[in-house]
Amino acid sequence: MGSEQQEVMGSPVLARRRHLLDEALAQADIRINGDRPWDLQLHREAALDEILARGSLGLGETYMLGDWDARALDQFFARILRADLTRLVRPWRNALRLLRSYLVNLQSRRRAFEVGERHYDLGNDFYKAMLDRRMVYSCGYWRAGAEDLDQAQEAKLDLICRKLGLQPGMRLLDIGCGWGSLVSYAAEHYGVECVGVTVSREQQAYIRERYADLPVTVHLQDYRNLDQKFDRIASVGMFEHVGHRNHRTFMKVAKRCLAPDGLMLLHTIGKNQRHSATDPWIERYIFPNGELPSTGQIGDAADRLLVCEDLHNFGSDYDHTLMAWHANFERNWSQFADRYGERFYRMWRYYLLSCAGAFRARHIQLWQWLFSDRLEGGVARVS
Structure with a gap:
């Protein structure tokens, strides 16, 4: 050479x-x-x-x-x-990682709170500086004519509420409620009573303080322990932490908690191929024990439990969302440079921009699934 x-x-x-x-x-x-x-x-x-x-x-x-x-x-x-x-x-590296994911339940109850401690508990002030005013940490909906991140996220929240057909007096469960963006929006604009569950202590504290005047309750709890009935269920950006070994369990919990004639909206990032390993860098440094689902895996998990009423892909909007988060991160980095240091800066920049590139290339997707409990004989009213 x-x-x-x-x-x-x-x-x-x-x-x-x-x-x-x-x-x-x-x-x-x-x-x-x-x-x-x-x-x-x-x-x-x-x-x-x-x-x-x-x-x-x-x-x-x-x-x-x-x-x-x-x-x-x-x-x-x-x-x-x-x-x-x-x-x-090298193929053998991916083969070993795939084998590990099938032999070991990386998303067990014992490991459930690890991602909360290592990722979501970095600091509420840090995420507030990066996200929109409602602290939505999932894909915005830019196709409704949104001009900025705030508008895109409110459009997404309203889209979810309309798909669920929320009405005053209903009870809404948000599995993986983040910083309370959906439960607060639904309570304010649709008059529903909301319960959220999270594995992040920082998120729980934030919701309790900011939304003390709303009919919103938040629990620090693994989703597998849920056992109440709700008219509607949503899960936005949490299913990526469930893992294929637990997809069926998640759907059984949803069915257990869904009232007759109920609806569940599942908002999740997804992969194109069923048998593919989680990116090792993302798993080690950003989302420990994370695993993206495929359409087939989600369909298998819901089989004979729930009926898919609608499937909506707007993954290209995540590119726009991530670039907006990156712009906010760069704009506000000086506030956090002393706390986190140069290595974290490069890690976080790599995370946001590599994911933006992945969505732009359609290497990964963003889906909203709408499920009903029609297998029990009810008639779901899907707006």
């Missing part, structure tokens, strides 16, 4: 030997030390071997260490995923 000397942004870079990643990235029209926003700027040559050997985990960890950069990470990842460069990850 020969060596090459390039000039990037008017500054010369050190000569280096061509690497196998040069050829691989070229398939996605990405150049190492190129001058375009999506090109990879290399700061440590040995990082290329680590990326090739360890795939996604190596790519993310070398970025966190500052070994490489890309001015537009979102574009970098959209190109990688459209070109399906993930196939270059």
Whole structure:
């Protein structure tokens, strides 16, 4: 292999030997030390071997260490995923991770609160600076003509309420209620009594303080312990933490808690292929024990329990949402730099922009499923 000397942004870079990643990235029209926003700027040559050997985990960890950069990470990842460069990850690594997910219940009751402690409890002030005014940590609905993040999230909340056909006096259960965005909106605008469950102490404290004047109750509780009847159930951005070994259990809990003629809306990120492993970098650094479902897995879980009345995909809206979160994160980072440090900054930036690229490439999806309990003979009224 020969060596090459390039000039990037008017500054010369050190000569280096061509690497196998040069050829691989070229398939996605990405150049190492190129001058375009999506090109990879290399700061440590040995990082290329680590990326090739360890795939996604190596790519993310070398970025966190500052070994490489890309001015537009979102574009970098959209190109990688459209070109399906993930196939270059060593197959045996994915096979071992898939086998582990089938042998071990990574989302057991014992592990249920781990994601709350490590991710959602980072600090309410941190998420308040990144999210919209209602603190919605899920995909906004931009197709209703929303002009900013606040409008997109309120449009999504209202869409959910309308799909559920909420009426004054109903009881709504929100499984994985976050910072109370849906329960507060439903109570304010639709006159319903709301109960939320979360695995985050920070979220519970926030809801109790902010919405003390609303008919909203929040419990720090694993969803598997739910055993009350509700007219309507929603779960927004929580099913990604359930895991395929527990999908059926989740649906049984929903059926147990759903009143006759009830409806449940399930809002979840999803994957295109049933048998695919969770991205190892995302699982290690962002969402421990997370696992995206496929359409087939969700359908299997609901089989003979609930009826799918509607399925709505607006995954491309998540790209827009994540870019808005990233803009807020960058704008407000100075408030948190001393607390979290440079490594966290690079990790969080990588998380937001890599996910934006994944949705842009349609590598992952966002679905809203509407289920009824019609198998019991009721007649669901779906608006």
